[in-house]
Amino acid sequence: MDPRPPDETPGPGQQPKPPFDRERFIFKTLAVVIGTQLLIYSLAAGVCGQRALVGRPVGQICPGTLEQLQGGFDSTLKLLLALLGGAALTRMAPPS
Structure with missing residues (x-):
């Protein structure tokens, strides 16, 4: 008896499951984070x-809060630019 699990081949009418796309997941997650930050900042x-x-x-709460939210938003944008730059570099690199 073969101890390996049987191959899961898609049946008729079923599409094979695409592989997990890590970059797409990261960018979608960042889009949600940036959208949430913009919503909070706008509010x-x-x-x-x-x-x-x-x-x-207005007191001290509003200026301090807006500065803190803007700092968080700036750091998220820097992270996004770093990820985009890293993805561009890996696409441009010669295959090893």
Whole structure:
């Protein structure tokens, strides 16, 4: 008896499962992270702007929060650029 599992061949009408695409997964995850950061930043800016328009004191919370959110957004963009640059370099490298 053969101890190996039987080959899983797709049946009629079934497509073979494509291999896991690591780059696509990373870029989709980064897109979700960047979208979430933009949503949070927009919400915080909207709340601070609304408080300023109504005439309430903005205080120290709004400027500090917006600076902190902007720093996180900048670091995410730097990570995205680094990943794109690394992917471009691996595509340009001669095959080993």
